[in-house]
Amino acid sequence: MSDGLDTFLAAAPWPQRAGLRLLVALVRRPRGAALLARAPLVEQAAWSTLTLGRYDDPAVGRALGWDAAAVVERGRALRRAEGRP
Amino acid sequence: MDRLEADFCVVGAGAGGAVVAAELAEGGARVLVLEQGPQHDPDSFTARPPEMLGRLYRDGCQTATVGSPPILLPLGRGVGGTTLVNSGTCFRTPPHVLERWAEEFGLELDEATLAPCFERVEQALSVAEVTPELAGANAEVARRGAERLGWSHGYLRRNARGCVGSGVCVFGCPTSAKQHTGITYIPRATAAGAQIVTGADVQQIIVEGGRARGVSARLADGRRLEVRAPEVVVACGTIHTPLLLERSGLGGACGQRGGNLALHPATSAFALMDEDVDMARGVPQSVYIDEFASDGFMFEGAAGPPAYAAMVLPLTGERHTRAMADYRRLAQFGLMVSDESRGRVHAVAGRAVIRYDLCDRDLAKFRAGLLRMRELFLAAGAREVYLPLAPGARPESARPRDLKLMAFHPLGTARADARATHGVTDGDLAVHGTLGVHVADGSVVPSALGVNPQLTIMALATRLAFGLLGRAVSSAPAPAGAHTSANGRAS
Numbered sequence: 070m071s072d073g074l075d076t077f078l079a080a081a082p083w084p085q086r087a088g089l090r091l092l093v094a095l096v097r098r099p100r101g102a103a104l105l106a107r108a109p110l111v112e113q114a115a116w117s118t119l120t121l122g123r124y125d126d127p128a129v130g131r132a133l134g135w136d137a138a139a140v141v142e143r144g145r146a147l148r149r150a151e152g153r154p
Numbered sequence: 155m156d157r158l159e160a161d162f163c164v165v166g167a168g169a170g171g172a173v174v175a176a177e178l179a180e181g182g183a184r185v186l187v188l189e190q191g192p193q194h195d196p197d198s199f200t201a202r203p204p205e206m207l208g209r210l211y212r213d214g215c216q217t218a219t220v221g222s223p224p225i226l227l228p229l230g231r232g233v234g235g236t237t238l239v240n241s242g243t244c245f246r247t248p249p250h251v252l253e254r255w256a257e258e259f260g261l262e263l264d265e266a267t268l269a270p271c272f273e274r275v276e277q278a279l280s281v282a283e284v285t286p287e288l289a290g291a292n293a294e295v296a297r298r299g300a301e302r303l304g305w306s307h308g309y310l311r312r313n314a315r316g317c318v319g320s321g322v323c324v325f326g327c328p329t330s331a332k333q334h335t336g337i338t339y340i341p342r343a344t345a346a347g348a349q350i351v352t353g354a355d356v357q358q359i360i361v362e363g364g365r366a367r368g369v370s371a372r373l374a375d376g377r378r379l380e381v382r383a384p385e386v387v388v389a390c391g392t393i394h395t396p397l398l399l400e401r402s403g404l405g406g407a408c409g410q411r412g413g414n415l416a417l418h419p420a421t422s423a424f425a426l427m428d429e430d431v432d433m434a435r436g437v438p439q440s441v442y443i444d445e446f447a448s449d450g451f452m453f454e455g456a457a458g459p460p461a462y463a464a465m466v467l468p469l470t471g472e473r474h475t476r477a478m479a480d481y482r483r484l485a486q487f488g489l490m491v492s493d494e495s496r497g498r499v500h501a502v503a504g505r506a507v508i509r510y511d512l513c514d515r516d517l518a519k520f521r522a523g524l525l526r527m528r529e530l531f532l533a534a535g536a537r538e539v540y541l542p543l544a545p546g547a548r549p550e551s552a553r554p555r556d557l558k559l560m561a562f563h564p565l566g567t568a569r570a571d572a573r574a575t576h577g578v579t580d581g582d583l584a585v586h587g588t589l590g591v592h593v594a595d596g597s598v599v600p601s602a603l604g605v606n607p608q609l610t611i612m613a614l615a616t617r618l619a620f621g622l623l624g625r626a627v628s629s630a631p632a633p634a635g636a637h638t639s640a641n642g643r644a645s
Contacts, residue, residue, distance in 0.1 A: 071204065072205070073202050073203070073204035073205035073208075073461075074204045076204060076205045076208035076209065076214075077204040077205065077207050077208040077214050077215070078208075078214070079208060079214070080207075080208035080209070080211070080213065080214025080215075080216075081213055081214040081216035082213050082216060082505070085213070085214075085216040085218075086216075089216075102471070106470075106471075109470075109544040109545050110223075110544060110555065110558070112470050113468065113470055113544075113558060115470075116469075116470040116471070116474055117464075117465045117466070118465075120461075120464035120465060120467075120474065120478070121203065121204050121461050121462075121464060121465040122204060122461075123461075123464065124459075124460040124461040124463070124464040124478065125202055125203060125204050125205075125460075125461040129460065130459065130460050130461070133460045133478075133481040133482060134430075134432050134481070134482050135432075135434055135459045135460050135481075137200060137201040137202050137459065138201075140201045140320050140321070140322065140328060141199065141200060141201050141328045143318070143320070143328075143329070144196075144199070144201075144318075144320055144327070144328025144329040144330075145197065145328065147316070147318065147329045148196065148328075148329055148330050151316060153316070153329070153330040153331075153337075154196070154330050154337040154341065
């Protein structure tokens with residue numbers, strides 16, 4: 070699990086945190102994924118959480134044209150140059 | 155126990171609290187602001203969705219309603235409140251809504267009354283229309299579709315200054331371009347002498363002899379804080395304000411405290427285009443389509459980085475993987491319903507439980523809206539459209555449990571009504587039946603607005619502050635340094 074996803078899950082109230090961790094563990098396994106497919110909205114929640122972490126990987130993002138570090142760097146440079154808060 | 159004194163104690167530093175605090179402090183009052191969350195440092199913003207959701211949102215963005223269907227309710231936490239993490243869209247209260255408030259709730263809030271409040275807020279927040287260059291290709295897809303269908307649409311007005319279209323408004327603006335209240339009104343408040351205490355969880359409003367005497371709070375390090383103040387302004391947001399009033403035994407006589415909850419339930423659809431869209435380049439929410447506003451729904455932009463898109467994309471398994479492989483050609487747009495459904499907030503073991511069920515009329519709006527959304531994308535040239543529905547569900551027959559919904563605009567749980575038997579607060583936003591307690595957040599807004607509410611909340615807060623000072627609202631410029639010209643640059 071990525072650091073970002075850990076931060077996301079750690080901030081959730083314990084019932085959601087425990088539930089989402091369980092869903093992510095299930096959806097990663099073929100038998101778990103097959104089980105989740107019987108409940109579409111639950112399966113969607115599992116996929117949303119799993120892929121939130123997966124596509125947060127900087128290398129994955131860059132392959133899709135998104136470079137978070139560059140966006141942040143540009144933002145910081147602009148803030149400093151213009152004296153923004 | 156620590157003790158502080160002030161003329162006004164403001165609970166919450168979001169859209170309402172920050173505005174009240176700044177206006178009161180600049181008016182010469184001694185103001186103390188208690189904010190439950192932290193002061194976020196923009197240097198710590200990473201533009202990475204999961205981490206920012208965990209840090210900037212209440213409950214890590216996992217606040218949800220209980221009901222059919224469950225609805226995710228993202229709320230900001232910290233100085234700036236939800237203005238820190240919203241899309242920055244600014245609408246004045248629609249005139250027909252103000253007319254309804256006058257007729258139904260006895261509120262004397264016509265356009266002329268509120269105009270100076272709106273002018274003052276818009277000036278403080280540098281509100282200006284998004285330019286086509288900044289809007290980006292995702293907005294262009296929707297705009298093109300609306301043009302071809304002849305639907306009414308336009309570029310949105312936003313509170314931004316020097317925006318470069320970083321595409322992460324809802325994950326913490328790395329350029330501090332979005333003029334949230336944490337970098338506009340709160341600095342004005344502190345410059346005028348207001349004191350801001352973060353990490354302060356207000357437990358109760360102290361009332362003696364039918365009038366406010368202050369509040370008691372618990373600080374992040376466990377110490378207790380008592381504030382003595384003859385005037386308390388509650389601005390904890392629509393979900394938590396009624397809970398504080400309940401803990402304090404206030405505002406309950408009418409039976410409306412915590413009730414009357416409107417949410418503007420929303421969803422979004424994706425489309426696979428022929429051209430590169432790169433949805434995160436540009437202002438995510440920059441175009442609106444209001445062709446169907448009179449039918450109770452409206453379209454607004456939505457977009458974000460791959461991790462965000464992957465989270466929201468209404469697909470699973472191999473279809474999700476294939477669609478995300480084409481992320482650069484994905485477009486997204488949002489659908490927001492002006493709801494007639496009403497929910498209720500109450501506390502269970504100290505936590506908010508939000509009950510909300512979608513009524514049949516609102517379900518019909520979603521069905522119609524999703525059909526129109528598909529029409530919009532196809533008119534824009536989409537190859538495929540991904541609607542936010544359970545597998546096998548069709549828009550025209552979708553059930554509540556088939557919908558994947560979020561909501562961004564909770565309103566109404568301490569609604570204003572001139573009659574003490576019908577509202578928690580009166581037309582001046584004072585809590586009925588108690589002296590010295592006022593409310594300044596979305597909870598006082600008595601009905602769904604049909605548009606993003608931040609400007610309405612701020613205008614009402616402005617009116618409240620000037621009322622407490624006993625002065626007429628001036629639309630004159632706020633202090634130097636807080637202003638911009640119409641093009642969003644400092645003047």
